[in-house]
Amino acid sequence: MLWTLKKKLYRTQHQVMKVASAILPFPIPVLLTGPGSVGKLAENIRVRGLKHVMVVTDKVLMELNLADGLLESLTDNGISYTIYDKVQPNPTIQNVEDGRKLYKKKKCDSLIGFGGGSPIDCAKIIGARISNPYLSVKRMKGLFRVILPTPPLFCVPTTAGTGSETTVAAVISDPDTHEKFAISDLKLIPKIAVLDPELMVGLPPHITSTTGMDALTHAVEAYIGLNGNAFTDENAENATRLIFENLEKVYTKGSDLKARNNMALASFYGGAAFTRAYVGYVHAIAHNMGGMYGVPHGLANAIILPHVLEFCQKEAEKKLAKLALAGGIGKEGDSEEDLADKFIKKIKEMNKKMKIPTTIKELKEKDIPLIAKRALDEAHPDYPVPRIMTLEECESLIRKLLP
Ligand SMILES: NC(=O)c1ccc[n+]([C@@H]2O[C@H](COP(=O)([O-])OP(=O)(O)OC[C@H]3O[C@@H](n4cnc5c(N)ncnc54)[C@H](O)[C@@H]3O)[C@@H](O)[C@H]2O)c1
Ligand SMILES: [Fe+2]
Incomplete structure (x- = not known):
């Protein structure tokens, strides 16, 4: 009963x-698609007047030099960058907090999530924490709990994948309780998504x-x-x-x-x-x-x-x-x-x-x-x-x- x-x-x-x-106004990210499209992201960031972007990625991708092309084009476009590459697969609250500290210390003004769903989700939640310092990661769990708009976010997926480059969601783990949960909010949808297959050719089977x-x-x-x-x-x-x-x-x-x-x-x-x-x-x-x-x-x-x-x-x-x-x-x-x-x-x-x-x-x-x-x-x-x-x-x- x-x-x-x-x-x-x-x-x-x-x-x-x-x-x-x-009826909700889901924004759709601007899409840059096709082989080599990652090279076009920097100029799209420059025209928005942004000066110092934090690239959120992981160690494996840095060792593979996968982001080299992106980083070069940022420099060519006069955009300085800080790399945060400590994101783990199934990213944790600690990963977010470490990234947030670095973002503040380096006075960044925007974020690029570069990698699989783990770096992209981590970048989303770093952004949410930056603009909502009084809301802990746990407080934002669930639907529509991110109150203030996040810094501009651009996403470059290197797996196919999570689709995180167009979703409201970011998934995060709490190692203390072994819980994994989603934060879902329209503000987490990136401004631009880059779908460049050249970044995916080395993805292991x-x-x-x-x-x-x-x-x-x-x-x-x-x-x-x-x-x-x-x-x-x-x-x-x-x-x-x-x-x-x-x-x-x-x-x-x-x-x-x-x-x-x-x-x-x-x-x-x-x-x-x-x-x-x-x-x-x-x-x-x-x-x-x-x-x-x-x-x-x-x-x-x-x-x-x-x-x-x-x-x-x-x-x-x-x-x-x-x-x-x-x-x-x-x-x-x-x-x-x-x-x-x-x-x-x-x-x-x-x-x-x-x-x-x-x-x-x-x-x-x-x-x-x-x-x-x-x-x-x-x-x-x-x-x-x-x-x-x-x-x-x-x-x-x-x-x-x-x-
Ligand atoms: N936000 C969303 O909408 C959404 C949707 C589904 C899943 N997720 C979350 O995304 C995370 C999983 O993301 P994922 O499956 O993309 O994996 P991942 O980001 O954890 O990456 C898995 C491994 O693949 C490596 N890798 C990634 N791209 C590579 C490349 N091009 N070449 C070589 N190695 C590469 C990474 O370094 C990592 O070691 C989970 O936490 C999941 O819950 C989020
Ligand atoms: Fe999924």
Whole structure:
């Protein structure tokens, strides 16, 4: 009885959020796309009158000299820069605070997030802390808690990916509690996003595959959730088609620039879809695998996705069937049941071909109740999932991921 009432309340909130996301003024970043496009960012920053930018990135990318072209073009355009490269994968509150101190010390006036989702998210939250010094990172958790506008932010993704270059979200971990949570606010959407496939050709196969499956998860969760609209559906369909056509290509041949470009676009489209239509249980559970054990986000999503789709297959059948056709799976005239089946099989096959495991090796039975509780706390009531999960159902789904 209480559970039925709770579900009704969640659905009421989903309806309110659906209206809100249709009318909210989501800014769309200016896009610089194609091979070499990173070289055009500096002049776009210069014309905005900015003088000293902080480049937020990580050590691996600095060692690969991936940002060299960007840094040179900043200098050529008379823009000085400070590099903050201590961002960890699954970035922490400490990473944000260290970056914020450096930003203030060097008197920076803007931010470039250069890297995968980790540096981009870290840059977003550094910006939020700079303009809202009285709000701690934890206080900004959730929806629309960033009060004052953040410094100008420009994003250069080097994975494809999180889509963070166009989303309201930034995800951060608290190592003290092993929690990972999102801060979501329109003010976190970057001014400019650069989609340059040349930066992605050296991405190792195992990161290529798992980050690509993150992008697919965004498209799928946005599409089967109840808060989609024509705009998010179109973006999710385009992302899915591009990922089905290109992800295995870039996994086997990382230097395929055209396929890398298509994956960068797919990631952006996936981000455009989910930032308006939200994600679902795959993300809620994956965030906790990241917070609890440091499991890379895309890897966790790839493993969890087929299980969540099987859980809601009946409720999401119509949408899964449509997405299958949009992604080039099956043919018109196949039954919806068949198409939904084929869609889930396709994901399992892609995982297998790209050597993505079926279990999470760090997962421990004793942690399952806490992970399930935290995942549902994250998902309810915000995520407009096609089928609402009980705690028991969530625990038994997570149990299937045990090594
Ligand atoms: N803000 C959002 O909307 C959003 C959406 C999904 C996920 N996320 C978050 O993003 C984070 C994950 O981001 P990610 O999956 O892009 O991974 P990441 O940024 O953590 O990078 C993973 C690894 O790949 C390396 N790498 C990145 N680009 C490379 C390149 N071109 N060549 C070689 N190595 C490269 C990095 O140095 C790092 O070691 C998680 O914290 C996740 O929760 C955010
Ligand atoms: Fe994601």
